Amino acid sequence: MPEQGVTVGQLLLAEYQTVKDEQKARIGFRDNLLYVTLGVVAAVIAAAAQAKQASMLLALPPVCVVLGWTYLVNDEKISAIGYYVRDELGPRLAQLARAEGDFATFGWEAYHRTDVRRRSRKAIQVVIDLTAFCVVPLAALVVFWASGDGGGLLVVLSVLEALAVVGFGVQVLVYTRPARSAQSPA
Numbered sequence: 420m421p422e423q424g425v426t427v428g429q430l431l432l433a434e435y436q437t438v439k440d441e442q443k444a445r446i447g448f449r450d451n452l453l454y455v456t457l458g459v460v461a462a463v464i465a466a467a468a469q470a471k472q473a474s475m476l477l478a479l480p481p482v483c484v485v486l487g488w489t490y491l492v493n494d495e496k497i498s499a500i501g502y503y504v505r506d507e508l509g510p511r512l513a514q515l516a517r518a519e520g521d522f523a524t525f526g527w528e529a530y531h532r533t534d535v536r537r538r539s540r541k542a543i544q545v546v547i548d549l550t551a552f553c554v555v556p557l558a559a560l561v562v563f564w565a566s567g568d569g570g571g572l573l574v575v576l577s578v579l580e581a582l583a584v585v586g587f588g589v590q591v592l593v594y595t596r597p598a599r600s601a602q603s604p605a
Contacts (some may be wrong), residue, residue, distance in 0.1 A: 428515045435508050435525070441499040449493040456486045456551050464559075473566035474573055476559035480580035484587045487552030497573055502527050545595050555590040557581065 451465050467475035487597050502591065509524035517525075534540075569577065 428512060428561045431508055431512050431515070435504065435512075438503060438508075440499050442497055445493045445500075446495050449490055449497065451473050451492040452486050452493070453547075453551055454605065456483060456490075459483075459486070460555055473563045473568040477569075477573065479559040480556040480577075480584050483548050483552045483556040487587055487591070490548070490552070491591060495594060501528055517567075526567070541595070544592065548591055549588055552591070554578055556584050560584075 458558060460479060463482070465480050467473060504525050509528065512524045531583040560577050563577055564574075
């Protein structure tokens with residue numbers, strides 16, 4: 420029985436399936452991070468209110484920054500996978516198939532980006548991300564500062580936390596810029 424080799428096309432399709440599986444897993448994980456953040460925020464606020472200790476709100480900024488950073492990194496990787504499929508895998512498979520004319524492999528990867536409401540959805544998502552991961556912890560810090568419930572060390576800690584939250588908010592905004600393909604100069 421003759422040995423059967425693996426073609427380049429089969430390898431590229433296997434790579435496509437692998438990266439799409441990773442993208443799907445990252446989407447689920449990323450989306451759940453918003454729910455986890457909401458749960459943590461609710462739990463910390465409830466605990467602080469019950470104990471009547473505004474200083475407990477100082478737990479929110481680091482938690483929100485860590486969860487937000489994880490959310491942001493996963494979101495960037497999800498987009499990077501889409502770019503890779505559109506800019507690398509698709510053209511290589513089309514070349515192997517010797518496609519003639521205006522044939523686009525994995526057309527959905529580009530087509531879904533042409534929706535006229537895409538920009539408004541992206542803007543709304545940025546507002547949601549900034550609210551969940553930045554506005555809420557900054558509001559917690561304002562409540563802490565207004566309560567006068569902390570000594571000098573806690574105030575210093577709260578200022579450092581505020582700087583971390585603002586720094587993270589800047590990163591959220593930086594990541595919202597239109598991304599470039601790997602072939603475009605940065």
